[in-house]
Amino acid sequence: MRLPDHGLPTHAAPTHGAPTHGALPHGALTLSDVRVTFGPGGAPVLAVDAPRLSVAQGDLLGISGPSGSGKTTLLHALAGLLLPAHGTITWGDATLTAMGENARDRWRRQHVGFVFQDFHLVPELSALDNVLLTRWFGHWSAGRSATERALGLLADVGVPPGRRAGVLSRGEQQRVAIARALLAKPHLILADEPTASLDAETGAVVADLLVRSARETGATLILVSHDPAMLARMALVRRMDKGVLPA
Amino acid sequence: MNPFPMVRADLRAMRWSAVVVVVLVALAVAIGIAVAAQERGLRQGSAKAADDFDLLIGAPGSQTQLVLTSVYLQPEALPLIDGAVLNRLAADPRVAGVAPIAFGDIVRGYPVVGTTLPFVSRWGRLAASEGRLFAAEAEAVIGADVKLTLGEDITPAHATAGETREAGEEGAEEHDHKHEGVVYHVVGRLPRLGTPWDRAIMIPVESVWETHGLGNGHATDEAPLGPPFDAKRVPGVPAVVVKPMRVADAYQLRSQYRKDGTMALFPAEVLVSLYRTMGDLRDVVVIAAGLNNLLVFAAVLLLIATLVTLRRQRYAVLRALGAPRAYVLLVTWLGAAGLLAVGCVFGLALGWVASVLVAAAVERQTGLHVATGLGWGELRFAAGLVLAGSVFSLVPALAAWRLPVSAGLRG
Ligand SMILES: Nc1ncnc2c1ncn2[C@@H]1O[C@H](COP(=O)(O)OP(=O)(O)O)[C@@H](O)[C@H]1O
Ligand SMILES: [Mg+2]
Numbered sequence: 001m002r003l004p005d006h007g008l009p010t011h012a013a014p015t016h017g018a019p020t021h022g023a024l025p026h027g028a029l030t031l032s033d034v035r036v037t038f039g040p041g042g043a044p045v046l047a048v049d050a051p052r053l054s055v056a057q058g059d060l061l062g063i064s065g066p067s068g069s070g071k072t073t074l075l076h077a078l079a080g081l082l083l084p085a086h087g088t089i090t091w092g093d094a095t096l097t098a099m100g101e102n103a104r105d106r107w108r109r110q111h112v113g114f115v116f117q118d119f120h121l122v123p124e125l126s127a128l129d130n131v132l133l134t135r136w137f138g139h140w141s142a143g144r145s146a147t148e149r150a151l152g153l154l155a156d157v158g159v160p161p162g163r164r165a166g167v168l169s170r171g172e173q174q175r176v177a178i179a180r181a182l183l184a185k186p187h188l189i190l191a192d193e194p195t196a197s198l199d200a201e202t203g204a205v206v207a208d209l210l211v212r213s214a215r216e217t218g219a220t221l222i223l224v225s226h227d228p229a230m231l232a233r234m235a236l237v238r239r240m241d242k243g244v245l246p247a
Numbered sequence: 248m249n250p251f252p253m254v255r256a257d258l259r260a261m262r263w264s265a266v267v268v269v270v271l272v273a274l275a276v277a278i279g280i281a282v283a284a285q286e287r288g289l290r291q292g293s294a295k296a297a298d299d300f301d302l303l304i305g306a307p308g309s310q311t312q313l314v315l316t317s318v319y320l321q322p323e324a325l326p327l328i329d330g331a332v333l334n335r336l337a338a339d340p341r342v343a344g345v346a347p348i349a350f351g352d353i354v355r356g357y358p359v360v361g362t363t364l365p366f367v368s369r370w371g372r373l374a375a376s377e378g379r380l381f382a383a384e385a386e387a388v389i390g391a392d393v394k395l396t397l398g399e400d401i402t403p404a405h406a407t408a409g410e411t412r413e414a415g416e417e418g419a420e421e422h423d424h425k426h427e428g429v430v431y432h433v434v435g436r437l438p439r440l441g442t443p444w445d446r447a448i449m450i451p452v453e454s455v456w457e458t459h460g461l462g463n464g465h466a467t468d469e470a471p472l473g474p475p476f477d478a479k480r481v482p483g484v485p486a487v488v489v490k491p492m493r494v495a496d497a498y499q500l501r502s503q504y505r506k507d508g509t510m511a512l513f514p515a516e517v518l519v520s521l522y523r524t525m526g527d528l529r530d531v532v533v534i535a536a537g538l539n540n541l542l543v544f545a546a547v548l549l550l551i552a553t554l555v556t557l558r559r560q561r562y563a564v565l566r567a568l569g570a571p572r573a574y575v576l577l578v579t580w581l582g583a584a585g586l587l588a589v590g591c592v593f594g595l596a597l598g599w600v601a602s603v604l605v606a607a608a609v610e611r612q613t614g615l616h617v618a619t620g621l622g623w624g625e626l627r628f629a630a631g632l633v634l635a636g637s638v639f640s641l642v643p644a645l646a647a648w649r650l651p652v653s654a655g656l657r658g
Contacts, residue, residue, distance in 0.1 A: 073653070081567055082653035101648070102572065109569025120564040120656065124256035136249040137570045180568075 027092040027111065027187055029055040029078065029220060034087035036073050036243075044085070047073045050245040053238075057092075057187070060214060061222045062234030063245075070243040071224040072117055075190045078222065079112050080104035091188070109137070113186030115194045117224075119177040123166030127159050131180045146183065153179035156209055158202070170197040178206055182213050189214055191223045195230055207233055250578040253565070257558075257582045264553040269590040271546035276594025276632070279539045280625045281601040282532055287624075288606060288617035290522065293319075296442035296615060297514040299369045302489040302497055304332065307510045314517045317348045317486040319615070320358045320443045322406055324351070327483030328509050330464060330476060336489060337474040341496035344370045345474070347484040349455040352403035353421060354431075357393050359403045359448045361455030363473045367437070370490055378435030381451055384463065384472070387431040388449045391439035399433045401448070402426060403458065429458050441616025456482045546590070547636045550583060562647040563655025576644055583640035584633055591629040595621060 031053040037044035048070040055061050065071055076082045077089065080096050089096040094107060108114075121130045131150040135142040142150075154161045157175035159168065165176060174197045181189060191210060195203035207230045214221040223234060231237050238245060258265050297318050305313040306326035315321040336345040346366030352359040365371065367380055367388055374380075378397045381388050389395055405424040431450055439445055451472045453463040461482035463470070470477070491497040497513070504511035558579065565575050599621055606617040647655060 076653040076656075079567070081656065082651045105566060105569060105571065108567075109571070112569070114567060116567070116656065118656070120560075120567070122253070122256050122561070122564070124259040125252060129252055133252070134568050134570075136252055137568075137574050138248060140249045 027057050027220065028090075029053075029057075029188070029222075030088075030090050031078075032088050034077065034084045034089060036070070036077055036082065037085045047243050048077065048084070048245070049243050050074065050087070052247040053245060055220055055222065057220055058214070058218045059220055060211065060233070060235045061220075062231040062237040063222065063224045063240060064226060064231060064237060065240035069240040070245075071240055072192055073243075074240070074245065075114075075192050075222065075224060078188075079114050079190055080108050109134075111187045113181035113184060113189045113219075115174075115177050115181045115189075115191040117192040117196070119170075119173045121165040121168075121173055121176055121180075123164070125165055126161065127154055127163050127165055127168065127172075127176045127179075128161035130165050130176050131161075131183055133180065134184060150179065150183055153182055153209075157206060171199070171202065174198060175202070175206060178210065182209070185213075185217045185219070187217070187219050189219050189221045189223075191221070191225075193224050193226070195225065195227050200229070203227060204229065248571075248574055248577070250574060250581055253578040254581045254585065257561070257578065258585070261553055261582075264549060265586055268546050268550045268553075268586050269593065271542050271549070272587055272590025272632070273593035273597055275539050275542035275546065276591050276629055277597035277601060278535055278542070279628060280595060280598025280621065281605065282535045282539070283625060283628075284598065284602040284619060284622065285605050285609075285617070286532055287622065288602070288619060289609065289615075292441065292609075292615045292617040293518060294515065296440075296444075297518060299366075299372075299490075300488050300514045301491055302500055302511060303514055304328065304336075304487040304489060304504045304509050304511045305485060307508070310510070310512050310517050311521060313486060313510070313512065314514045314521075316350070317488065318443075318514050320350070320360070320447060322350075322353075322358065325485035327485055328487070330481030330483050332487060332504075332509065333481065333484070334475050334477075336487065339500075341492050341500060342489055343492045344490035346488050347452045348486040348488055349452050349484045351406060351485075352426070352455070352458065353406045354401045354403050354448055355395075356421070357389075357395075357446055357448050358406070359387075359431075359450060359455075360444075361450050361452035363452060365473075366488060367449050369440075373437055373440075375435035376438040378433075380435055381449070382434075382472070384451050384454045384457065385430065385432055386434045386450070388435045388437060389433055390437055390445040390447045390449070392445040393436075393448060395433050395448075397433050397436065400430045401433065402429055403431070426458050439616075443615060445616075452484065543632060547587075547639060550586065550636065550640060558643060559647060559655060562644060563650075563652050566652045567656055572648070575647075576641055579644040580637050580641055584637035587633040587636045591633055595625065595629055598625070 031050050034048065034050040035046060036048035038047050039045045063071055077084050084097060087097065096104065096107065099107065122133065125133065128150055131154060132142040132146060135146050151161055157179055159172045159175050165173060168176065174194065178194055189210065194210065195206055198206060210221060210223065211233050223230065225231055300318050303313055303317055306328045308326060312323055312325065316323045316325055333345060333347055336342050344365050346363045347361065349361035350358055364380060368374065375388065387401065395401065403426050404421040405426065431454070453472060457463050462478055464476040464478050464481050466477045489500060491500055501511040501513065562575055602619045606619045609615055609617050
């Protein structure tokens with residue numbers, strides 16, 4: 001693995017859905033009275049209960065907590081992948097919980113880079129094509145600068161770009177998922193246990209890449225992890241338990 | 248937007264189901280096309296063969312028999328009608344053309360047909376493609392598919408019921424029933440008609456009468472060929488073909504010659520009722536068409552089922568990554584349409600080959616030329632299948648939108 005000593009290419013064009021205004025929008029993230037429930041209407045199970053949370057643009061927030069405590073569900077809500085049963089989530093001027101399905105999809109496309117706990121790569125595509133996939137949502141060709149950036153990111157995480165995602169190890173898949181999330185220089189990076197499948201050394205490199213990417217672009221990083229070394233790099237750490245994110 | 252990397256990925260994920268879908272669709276389309284093309288070709292071909300036979304007059308009996316024997320030259324003995332009918336019709340102002348059709352002899356399995364020049368030239372429409380038309384009693388004109396050479400001398404034989412008519416060969420039966428001393432000289436060949444008459448040897452009707460010891464139908468031996476037949480007793484003929492002046496004349500002539508020892512019919516009309524009663528053939532068509540629909544249905548269902556199971560999580564992943572709805576739908580539609588289109592192309596090719604093979608077999612057996620071009624109907628059928636099937640495949644993709652992305656991601 002090559003340590004990213006060169007920094008990220010800065011000439012990369014803004015990718016899928018460039019920010020609507022030239023300057024970085026100031027996306028302070030706030031939650032109030034958010035409750036996510038699952039199950040039948042009569043007897044819903046409370047999966048997330050977050051009375052209050054506020055994250056300034058550019059902040060690094062770590063979230064820890066035992067399995068099943070609602071961390072993934074919370075990140076999904078923050079990304080607009082699900083709508084809480086109750087409460088409001090805002091990002092800058094936008095109220096996520098008031099948006100329609102399509103608007104949330106568009107908002108996510110423009111601002112969010114998500115590292116899924118289960119990676120969710122397309123197994124039939126190469127590592128490089130997986131990283132470039134989001135480019136094809138809006139362009140015929142991925143473009144040279146994006147391809148160079150993708151190759152740079154894959155080199156940073158140490159995964160051969162031509163290998164089919166389906167044959168990669170879990171650790172390699174996780175790293176491809178991280179490279180994919182970072183490609184478009186998102187304003188909000190949500191990473192769900194991004195080092196869970198990695199050894200300590202690789203984990204450190206990946207943690208470094210995530211933190212450095214966030215710092216370089218001024219992005220907000222919200223990261224779920226059990227890894228003390230990882231959490232130590234966050235400005236702020238909150239612990240969830242049984243769905244509750246204490247205020 | 249570039250859906251193709253994802254379309255490729257989807258097809259790779261489907262693997263064998265994709266192959267099965269293509270094969271099923273190809274088979275279904277091929278069967279549909281072969282059946283439709285054959286049925287249509289056979290109808291057109293057999294109708295075309297009856298083109299120059301507006302009105303047929305024969306002795307009372309089976310209408311189908313009269314049509315099969317004179318239009319399709321199926322060997323069958325027919326009762327005769329009085330030859331004087333020929334003169335009466337020739338003098339009738341409602342008649343544009345009249346010709347006898349007399350058969351019963353063969354040469355090397357080819358039927359020998361006695362008639363008159365107007366009908367050999369199909370009422371003046373045809374000229375000889377080689378040589379010339381007959382001008383004397385001992386001369387013969389051959390159809391396009393008769394394997395004899397111009398200038399050849401041939402001796403007819405009496406066709407017997409048990410004779411296997413392998414065209415081009417002289418069977419033992421034929422050898423035993425030769426009309427010794429009778430020789431026809433082949434003087435010309437007709438262009439291809441695409442009908443059983445391409446395998447006929449045409450001679451003046453006078454020669455048929457002479458060969459069977461009935462005189463030549465004229466008062467003197469030196470009379471020119473053709474009507475009027477001025478013998479005291481004109482020999483009988485099995486069939487007379489009439490070209491009426493106008494449609495109204497045709498109906499009048501038909502009703503007039505329906506009585507007093509003759510039967511008159513429009514071959515086209517007999518063919519229609521023949522198609523209607525060809526139950527066996529129709530059943531085959533119906534079963535094949537039903538099987539065909541079943542195959543298409545199975546293919547499309549399999550496609551949909553595969554799509555639903557394969558795509559649910561994938562739709563969610565694409566959406567979670569920010570793919571617009573149009574992208575996901577385009578990927579889905581292209582994948583399904585691509586599979587169906589490939590199946591249809593193979594099916595069209597396969598169906599075309601099958602109909603060519605069947606047409607060749609039909610032509611070899613009956614001399615009937617069956618046109619095999621792919622019709623608009625077949626292309627429309629294939630295009631409709633691709634369109635309907637691929638649009639149908641969008642249903643699971645659209646249904647996926649009702650689910651929160653989060654739930655889709657959890658599978
Ligand atoms: N779609 C769902 N339907 C029902 N229950 C769910 C669903 N998603 C998550 N849950 C439940 O919500 C709780 C929190 O899950 P999760 O957010 O995945 O926890 P964590 O990521 O902290 O391990 C769990 O009890 C889980 O079973
Ligand atoms: Mg989780």
